[in-house]
Amino acid sequence: MTVHQHGRYSTPVDDLPSRAVPEAAVGRLAIYLRVLTSMIEQGVTTMSSEELAGAAGVNSATLRKDLSYVGSYGTRGVGYDTARLVEHIEQLLGLTRHHSVAVVGIGNLGHALANYGGFPDRGFPVTALFDVDEDLVGIPVGGLPVDHVNTIPEVCAERDVTIGVICTPARAAQTVCDLLVAGGVRCILNFAPVMLQVPSDVEVRRVDLAVELQILSFYQARRSSGRRAGTADPVAVIR
Amino acid sequence: MTVHQHGRYSTPVDDLPSRAVPEAAVGRLAIYLRVLTSMIEQGVTTMSSEELAGAAGVNSATLRKDLSYVGSYGTRGVGYDTARLVEHIEQLLGLTRHHSVAVVGIGNLGHALANYGGFPDRGFPVTALFDVDEDLVGIPVGGLPVDHVNTIPEVCAERDVTIGVICTPARAAQTVCDLLVAGGVRCILNFAPVMLQVPSDVEVRRVDLAVELQILSFYQARRSSGRRAGTADPVAVIR
C-alpha cells in the first residue's frame, strides 16, 4: 500500500474543465490508460465499459463514473473510442507535457530507478541524480552523472525538475525533501519510511515496502489462525 | 499509490482475539510500530495517543481507534507503554514469526531488493531468487544464488516461502504468479503493471510506479492550470 499523506484531491474552487476528481479515481484512470494503450496496440478501436472494467479489475459502474470525470467521450449503444479516450485521460493526468524526474539517493533502489532511464512508460525522463557520497559524484549511472545533494536546489531549478524521488535512508529524507522543495519541486515520491513535512502546496506520495510486507504478514496470520491446517493441496483456481 | 486488488480486510466470521480490522488501519498500525520502535531506542517508555498520533501524522482519535483493534493496552491518565504496545502490534501483524520471501525477476528492481538481504526491518528474510535468464541462474545476488523460474513451485514449497515478490516485466507476471501459487505462496507483492488473477485465498498487493508518477502528474497539472505563473519564489514553509 501507499499511504496518502493528506487527503487533498482537488483544488478547492476551480472552474477547470472537470469537477473534483476523487484520488482513488485518479489512480484507476492511470490503470485504464495502460489497459487502453495495450488494447490499441492490439488493434482494438472500441471498448464497452463492461470490457474495460473487466480488464482493469473494477466494477463497470465505477469505471463509467471515473470516465465521467474526464468528460463524456463515449457513444451510447457502442462504447468508448479507445484512441479518443486515451487522449483525454492523458490530458486530464497532465501527461501531454513531460515531467522531468530527479532521483535522490543512489543506493540499491535509486540505482535501479536511475537505470530505468525513461522510467516506466515514457513521459517521465530522469534528468538528475543526487547522492551525499562524494565517491559517487560525477560517476554516470544509467548514462547520467551523479550530483551532490548540496546542489539539489540549483540543479533542480535549472533543469526544471517537477518530480523528486527520494530513495535515501530515513534519516536523510526530510533534509533532502526540504532541498527539493527549495529547488521548486512540488511533487515528491518518497520511498523512505518517514512522514515528510512539506508546505501545503507540495504533494507527497509514499511507497513503503516495509508496510506492504507487514500488511501481507497480517493477512497471512489471519488466514492461518482462522483455519486449521488445510486438508486440500493448493490448487490454482484461476478465474 | 498502491491499489488494493480486492477489498477483503477480514475473515468473514471469526472469533479471533480482535474484531475485523479495516485495511487502512492495518497500514497505519505498521507505521505506529515503526514510530514506537524508534522511540523505544531513544529510551521512551510511555507515549500518549496525542504524541504518537503526531509522530505518525494522523488524528489522535483515529489512532486510538486503531489501537483498540489490537486490544486495550493503554493506561488512562498515563498513555501507552511503548514496549507492551509494540509487542501486541507485532502479534496482530503476525510479525512474531518470520516470513520467508522469494524475489522473482532479477532485473534492476529485483537486484535492488535482493541486495537488501534482510529486507526493510527484519522478519522478512529473502530465501529464494528466480529469473528466466539462464545466464543468471546459479549466480549469487546478495549472497543467494538465482534459481530458474521453472523451479519456483518446488523451491518455494521446500523453503516454505510465504511472500512472493514479482519484479518481472508485465507479460511474465501472471505466469510467475501462477507458479508461486502452485508453490503454496499465498501472499504476493506485485511490482509489475498488471492486475493479477489469483484464487480468492491469495492476497495480492500492487506497487505501481507508473501509476504513482501519473497521479503526481495529475496534481501538478491541476496546480499549474489553476494558478497562473506564481509571483513568489519557492519558500519552504515547514510546519
Next chain:
DNA sequence: GCAACTTTGTTCCTGCGTTCACAAGCGGCT
C-alpha cells in the same frame, strides 16, 4: 482516603466513495 486532572476507549455522527438502477441517447435493422 478523597478529589481533581489526565488520557483512554467508545459511541455517535458526518462525509465520501462505491454500487445499483434507470432514463436518455445512438446505431443498426427492417
Next chain:
DNA sequence: AGCCGCTTGTGAACGCAGGAACAAAGTTGC
C-alpha cells in the same frame, strides 16, 4: 423512416472510514 436493443451517463441509496465528543478509569497530589 421508424423501431428496437444496446450502452452510456447520472441520480439515489448504501456502506464504510474518519473525526468529534463524552464517559469511564486510573493516577497523582493533598
